[in-house]
Every structure is written in structure tokens, then in C-alpha cells.
Amino acid sequence: MKKSLSRAPGRPYNAPAMSFQAARATPRNRPVITLDGPAGAGKTTVAKRLAQALGFRFLDTGSMYRACTWKALEEGVDVRDPAALVDMIRRSRLELDGDRIRIDGRDITEAVRSERITRAAAFLADPPEVRTELVRRQRDFGQAGGLVTEGRDQGSVVFPDAEHKFYLDASIDVRARRRHRELTERGERVDYEEVRRGIAERDEKDRTRSVGALRKPADAVVIDTSSLSIDEVVSNLLARLGTGRAGSNA
Numbered sequence: 001m002k003k004s005l006s007r008a009p010g011r012p013y014n015a016p017a018m019s020f021q022a023a024r025a026t027p028r029n030r031p032v033i034t035l036d037g038p039a040g041a042g043k044t045t046v047a048k049r050l051a052q053a054l055g056f057r058f059l060d061t062g063s064m065y066r067a068c069t070w071k072a073l074e075e076g077v078d079v080r081d082p083a084a085l086v087d088m089i090r091r092s093r094l095e096l097d098g099d100r101i102r103i104d105g106r107d108i109t110e111a112v113r114s115e116r117i118t119r120a121a122a123f124l125a126d127p128p129e130v131r132t133e134l135v136r137r138q139r140d141f142g143q144a145g146g147l148v149t150e151g152r153d154q155g156s157v158v159f160p161d162a163e164h165k166f167y168l169d170a171s172i173d174v175r176a177r178r179r180h181r182e183l184t185e186r187g188e189r190v191d192y193e194e195v196r197r198g199i200a201e202r203d204e205k206d207r208t209r210s211v212g213a214l215r216k217p218a219d220a221v222v223i224d225t226s227s228l229s230i231d232e233v234v235s236n237l238l239a240r241l242g243t244g245r246a247g248s249n250a
């Protein structure tokens, strides 16, 4: 029998069957919730807020790809050279703490959000060998459960046995506007059309990479965030999780 996230009565969540549950080596007491979707669908903000509301840990897997990209650029490692990248990643200490990310002890949370890193990260995320390194760390992070994790492949590849899977989507125009606003607020001067083109290119890369490509897990709930506020998306997810907090701004 599926457990909901709280004991609120009368709000059963009709979750998909847990086909991998029986095979799991270490049973989890608390669930894993995955949020996948394209760039700019609102995953990071929503996942962070959802984790806060539930008292779960939060994992932004995009920031792991970004942090490795940041280090590769710092060290002059070619982001299209898988062997060099794997070697570099194996030598790296990646620490995720809430929404902060550190590599080798250095906090690079803000630095990894630049447009330069965004562009290069799409290449670093391609080679299967690189993904294997980072997926292993993501699974280690999530094995105890009580986790909200977001990315492209969290429900499909990394945690196929996740208790709750969501897929957040939005039109390309809405996603480009959000990204453009984020960059402008950070003080980066970027042209809207350029941002939109960049998102379209990353969509193409995300959807066509040989391993870990973006796709909707068959058992995910799909939510189009184009005309929804962050509060509305978070409330929607909490209601679907059966926490009895629908309509709250938490």
C-alpha cells in the first residue's frame, strides 16, 4: 500500500506502482520525488520550495553538471574530452548543501549560473562516462530518501523507483522570458532572441543525447507551468502528494 507524505486522512495519492521497490537494496523510510523537464520550466525554484515545505533535502542535479563545467573551464579541460572530464571529476570534491554548491571547498553557487557556463554545460553533460560519474553521486545522495531532486533524467534513469515523479513543462517563449529575466536581474546584458535561441539549442541537445536524454517518464504527472505562478505549481504538487496543503503558499 502506497504511503502518502503525511498522515492527513482522506487524501490518497494514487501513485504509480513501485516496480523497483522489491529489488532495492536499502529500503527508504521517506520517498524520493523527482522533477524533470526542459530548461526554464521552473524546476529548480519549485523543487527547492517543495523540499522546504516537506522538510526534505533538495538536489539540483543541473548544478552538478554546471560545477564540473566551471572547474573544467578554470583548469582548461576540454568540455568535449570525456576521458579528461572523468579524470577531473574523480579528483573533485562536490558538496551540495541546500541550494549551495561547492567544488573542492569553493562555493560557486552564483558563478555557475552565468550564460558562459550554461552554454558549455550542455556539452559536458553529453558523454555517458561523465553522466555515470555524476549519476552515482546523485544516487548516493538520494538513497536514504526524503529527497526532492530535479534535472532531466531523475525519474527515468537515476531514480526509476522514485515514489513520486513529476514532469514540468512550459512553452519555449515563457521559458526564454524567464531565463532572460533571471540573467538581467543578475546584471548580465543579454539579448532576448539570443537567450531564446540558446534555449532551443539546449532543448535539442537535452532531447537527443545518447544517455540521460530528457523524456517524460511514463509514470510521471505532467504539469504545464506556462501560465502558473511558482506558488500555484507548488500548491498543485503538494495537493497531488496528498499532504493536505493544497492552496497554501508554503
Ligand code: DC
Pocket (backbone or CB within 6 Å): 039, 061, 062, 063, 065, 066, 118, 121, 122, 123, 125, 150, 151, 152, 153, 154, 202, 206, 212
Ligand atoms: O537544469 P540546468 O540548466 O541547471 O542544467 C545544466 C545542464 O546540465 C543542462 O545542459 C542540462 C544538463 N543536465 C543534464 O544533462 N542532466 C541533469 N539531470 C541535469 C542537468
